[in-house]
Amino acid sequence: MGRGRSSTLDDLAGLPWPVPLVLGVAAYxxxxxxxxxxxxxxxxxxxxxxAQQPDAFAPFAWLALAACTFAALLSFLRARQRRRxxxxxxxxxxxxxxxxxxxxxxxxxxxxxxxxxxxxxxxGGADGGIDLILSRGGRRTLVQCKQWRRRQVPVSVVREMYxxxxxxxxxxxRIAALGGFTRDAARFAAGKPxxxxxxxxxxxxxxxxxxxxxxxxxxTPRVGPALATSPDSEATPQCPRCGTAMVQRANxxxxxxxxGCPAYPQCHGTR
Numbered sequence: 402m403g404r405g406r407s408s409t410l411d412d413l414a415g416l417p418w419p420v421p422l423v424l425g426v427a428a429y430x431x432x433x434x435x436x437x438x439x440x441x442x443x444x445x446x447x448x449x450x451x452a453q454q455p456d457a458f459a460p461f462a463w464l465a466l467a468a469c470t471f472a473a474l475l476s477f478l479r480a481r482q483r484r485r486x487x488x489x490x491x492x493x494x495x496x497x498x499x500x501x502x503x504x505x506x507x508x509x510x511x512x513x514x515x516x517x518x519x520x521x522x523x524x525g526g527a528d529g530g531i532d533l534i535l536s537r538g539g540r541r542t543l544v545q546c547k548q549w550r551r552r553q554v555p556v557s558v559v560r561e562m563y564x565x566x567x568x569x570x571x572x573x574x575r576i577a578a579l580g581g582f583t584r585d586a587a588r589f590a591a592g593k594p595x596x597x598x599x600x601x602x603x604x605x606x607x608x609x610x611x612x613x614x615x616x617x618x619x620x621t622p623r624v625g626p627a628l629a630t631s632p633d634s635e636a637t638p639q640c641p642r643c644g645t646a647m648v649q650r651a652n653x654x655x656x657x658x659x660x661g662c663p664a665y666p667q668c669h670g671t672r
Contacts, residue, residue: 413472425469433462514610547578605658
């Protein structure tokens with residue numbers, strides 16, 4: 402089931418909280434002072450009458466300011482909720498305990514902390530689809546989130562996401578799934594701009610950004626040295642054996658992250 406269309410208030414609340422606040426102040430000044438000044442230079446009895454009564458615009462100016470201020474408050478509270486959601490995860494069990502919406506928020510917040518602009522598209526839902534769109538350095542990445550703990554993502558899902566790549570004019574696809582992926586799915590993704598993020602890789606990502614220094618704007622921490630990358634590289638190296646775009650995994654003993662080939666066990670390339 403989809404999320405439905407967003408309202409203007411939701412769109413404003415999706416921006417960093419200082420932005421709707423600044424927009425509210427600008428709207429207030431424009432309606433309260435700028436509009437009467439503009440009307441004073443226009444001809445006609447209606448324009449002259451409104452220009453001589455600037456207080457007539459005051460309710461509309463205050464309404465715009467109040468709406469933008471409320472959107473800024475929502476933006477701030479949502480950002481704080483996402484931070485707490487991510488920072489409170491201690492392992493795969495705590496991630497698996499989340500509902501599917503919170504799972505999407507968790508994945509989105511992890512990428513926000515890597516300095517991506519994250520758009521919650523509303524094109525997905527409990528059954529999947531495009532849940533997030535990442536933007537950075539002029540590149541767009543489609544993300545699907547699967548909270549399947551006991552099921553592996555089949556090749557049909559990966560093939561469907563790959564088909565959406567050209568349709569939406571994106572550059573890459575990422576699929577985050579707790580239960581991992583079938584061998585056919587890994588084979589299909591090999592050599593394509595598709596990154597398969599299984600449970601251990603997602604946990605490694607979460608732990609790496611939990612330790613990152615927080616950034617002051619919109620609760621978006623700066624990238625730590627473990628995952629700091631340039632926008633052009635998309636943080637994804639190629640497998641030294643087969644040249645496939647690698648996925649991030651975690652060592653089962655130490656928990657330290659590393660890059661592994663998505664075609665494993667057919668290919669054992671690591672970085």
